[in-house]
Amino acid sequence: KTPPGVFFEKKVIVGASAQELRDLFPVPVHEILPGSMIQALGAETLLQGRALEKGGEWIAFTAALAVFVLLLLTNVEGWAVKTAILALCAVALELVAISLQKSFPVIVPTASAHFVLLLAAASVVFRELGLHKLLLHIATIRQRNSERMLGLVFDDSFDGIIVVKSGGLVSAANQTARTLFQCDDLVGRNARQVLPAELVEEALAVLAAPPAGKPVPSIIEAAQIDGKRRFIEYVVTRSERTIANSARSKKVRTQAVACLTCRDVTLERESVERLSYLARYDAVTGLENRNGFEEKLEQVIVSAQATGQDLCVIQFAIVNLDQIIASLGFSYGDQLRHAIAVRLKNHPAQKAHWAAISADVFACVLDWQPDLEFGVIETVKQVVAEDYNIEGARISVQLNFGFVVTDNPASAEDLLRKSGNALARVRRDSQSQTLAFRPELDEQLQRRRLLETELFKAIGRDEIHLAYQPLVDLSDNSVIGAEALMRWHHRELGPISPMEFVPIAEENGYIVELGAWALNRGMKEALSWPSPLRLSVNISAVQFSRGNLVATVKEAFERTGFPSARLDLEITESLFIDDDLDLEFRMQELKALGCSFSLDDFGTGYSSLGYIPKYSFSKIKLDKSFVRQSISNRQDITVIEAVLHLANGYDMSVVVEGIETAEQADKLRQLGCQIGQGYLFGRPMSASSLSAHLANAA
Structure with missing residues (x-):
């Protein structure tokens, strides 16, 4: 029995424990306690106001977050160090929570803080390992792509x-x-x-x-x-x-x-070597071309001047190479040039250095001996001119030679120019096959070049004019027509003969413009004459080949109003040697305009009776070479009678040129000649002078 004062102002808990039911629980500090004791302790805790409460979770969370942020901001390197710091922070956080719980009835929830620390650790590991590995992987891929691309570029x-x-x-x-x-x-x-x-x-x-x-x-x-x-x-x-x-x-x-x-x-x-070769050598012949020959010639000149040796530069041209190519083809022309080069190189008679300076011209330089004269050229001519047999075709060549001998210091260009000048003169004149250069040839060439330049300015300067020579009816000596003759009076050089400037105009093609001018001027001036005379105008072969002669004549008729029935076009027989010209068709076109044709200089050059019936001529002009001082030679008379008989057979008139005396006129009249022309009836005169002459005759 318990005394009454023992439980005064106390609460008594009566509890029972059943060990058989395992009513024992482990607790902190006191190790193992029965359930009733735990309940008593709990009741006491409640009575004393010491019940545990949750608190400080946000403080722990904020602290963990602050640690994470500070860790990011610091210069600490290495994922292991960073994770160790986070682990220590987690341990420290738990120790603080336990310490607080022992001293105060507070339970600090640390789960969220630990979650932050765990997330921070994962982030550190990911950043330090995962991101690096990812970047490394990406870099590796890029490196492999670069290496693959560079490998392809390298190999390809x-x-x-x-x-x-x-x-x-x-x-x-x-x-x-x-x-x-x-x-x-x-x-x-x-x-x-x-x-x-x-x-x-x-x-x-x-x-x-x-x-x-x-x-x-x-x-x-x-x-x-x-x-x-x-x-x-x-x-x-x-x-x-x-x-x-x-x-x-x-x-x-x-x-x-x-x-x-x-x-x-x-x-x-x-290719460079080929171009270098072609720059100095001819591809077909294998000889040096003009560039290579000039270089060689300069060297030879220097050596010759040192020894006092005279040199000779020879050029020869294959005159008929164009005809050979036209008939057989370019391949034959190349084979012919090659064959000529082989003969020149293999010719041992004279030591010479040969070159092909153009398609049809070969040149050489050799030591000149005064006693050789033309012997070297004749030897070369014999060797080269011998017929060639090329693919079954027998080919003959025609050669022209020009050469120059040095007698003073000269350049390669000068020697080539002079020998070429001589060759050009031979090819133009056709009087000989070989010509040596002379100083006057150079003067002639310079004059020719000057005239060629000045001729283009002559019409603009009004230096060209027409002179008219009367054509008379031998039966009564009345003037029935006039031949227009071109004259050139240069302001400084004076009168220049048509025999000199007309060939130049034909070569450079300017005769087309001169011929058109002559047609227009002649028709215009002929309309001013008091009598309706016939007008004769010479037509060059170049006007047929290069110009549109039909259109030129038609335009002149329209511009001047000259009657086409009064126009005679004089053509020479040289026109008929050019087979490429459709001469018959063009003459028919001109005849349709109303023109008539005269065959000029008949009896010279390429005369052939086959031309007479084929082409529609109205007159034949007998060359003045058949009219001598006195027509008494039976041979001359026979030729004149034959021409008259031929003309009568084809209903043509005969004009006799070069009549200078009354005796010649009487004899020709007796033979039956109808028309005459010559100084007896009047020299070439201006249009106004011819008008006065006609007025006086009336």
Whole structure:
């Protein structure tokens, strides 16, 4: 029995414990307590106001977050250090929470703080390991793509690329290089075994010491398996590559390599050599061309001047080369030129240096001996002019020669010009086949060039005018027409003969403009005469071939109003040798306009009776060479009678030129000639003078 005062102002808890039911619980501090005791302690705790309460969770969370942020802002490196700091923070957080719980009835929830710390640790690990690995992976992919692309560029390069390491070992080579040097296993082999020695030596020199300046491309000639030569352009450069000492070490070292960039320039080199050859040599004959000959000639001149030796430069032309090509073709022309060159080179009679300075002109220079005279040229002529048999065709050549002998210091250009001048004179005059240059030829050429230049200005300066020579009816000496003759009076050179300026105008084609001017001026002035005379105008072969003569004549009729029935166009027999001209058709067109035709200078040049019936002539003009001082020679009379008989048979009139005496006129009248022309009836005169002459005769 308990005394009454023991429980005064106390609460008594009566509890029972059943050990069989395992009513024992482990607790902090007191180890194992029965359930009733735990309830009593709990009741006491409640009575004393010491019940545990949750608190400080946001403080723990904020602290963990602050640690995370501070860790991000600090310069601490390494994921292990950072995770260790976070782990220590987590332990410290728990110790603080336990300490608070022992001293105060507070339970600090640390789960959210630990979550923040765990998230921070994961972030650190991810950033330090995962991101690096990702970046490394991306970098690896990029590196592989770059290496693959560079490998394709390297292997597909048009240039051959070879990389040589120290010691001369080939470490890389693209497909072009393997093809260029005809070796499929360049990589891994010693460069001396597979590459030309010059390339290897230069590569090793670059490896031994860096070059001082910029690499300069060089060209070597390499022999191929097939025996053909091949030119290779190459350049050697030095590069440095980085090599790690070991997988665990961060230390690296550099190694020098030589990069050989090669290119096959065989075709380019052969093209350059070909162009260089063609610049000095003729492709067909194999002889030097004009450029090469001039260089050689300059050298020969220098040697000759040192020894006092005279030189002779000869040029000869194949006169009929154009006809040969026109009839047989260009291939025959080339073969003929080649055959001539072979004969010249193989001709041992005279030591000469030959060249082909144009398609149809050959030239040579040789030492000149006064006693040789024309012997050298005659010998060459005999050798070259002998017939050629080309593909079954027998070809004969016609040659013209021009030459010059040096008697004072001269240049190559001067000698070629002078010998060419002599040759041009031979080709133009056709009186001889060989001509030596004379100073007067140069003067004539200079005058010819001057006249050619001045002729283009003559019409504008009003230096050209027409003179008219009467044509008379021999039966009563009445004037029935006039021939328009072109005259040129130069303001400084004075009167210039048509025999001099007309051939120049025909060669340069200006005769077309002069002929059109003569037609218009002649028709205009003829309309001013008191009598309706016939007008005769000479027509050049060039006007038929180069100009539109039909349109020119038609335009002149329309512009002047001259009656076409009063116009006679005089043409020479030289027109008929050009088979390319459709002369008959053009004459028919002109005849349709109302014109008549006179065959001028009949009896000279290319006379042929076959022209008379084929073309519609109304007059034949007998050349003045048949009218001598006294027409008493039976042969001259026979020719005149034959021409008269021919003309009567084709209903044509005969105009006799060159009548100067009354005796000649009487004799021609007796023979039956109808029309005469000559100084007896009047010299060429101006249009106004002819008008006065007609007025006086009336």
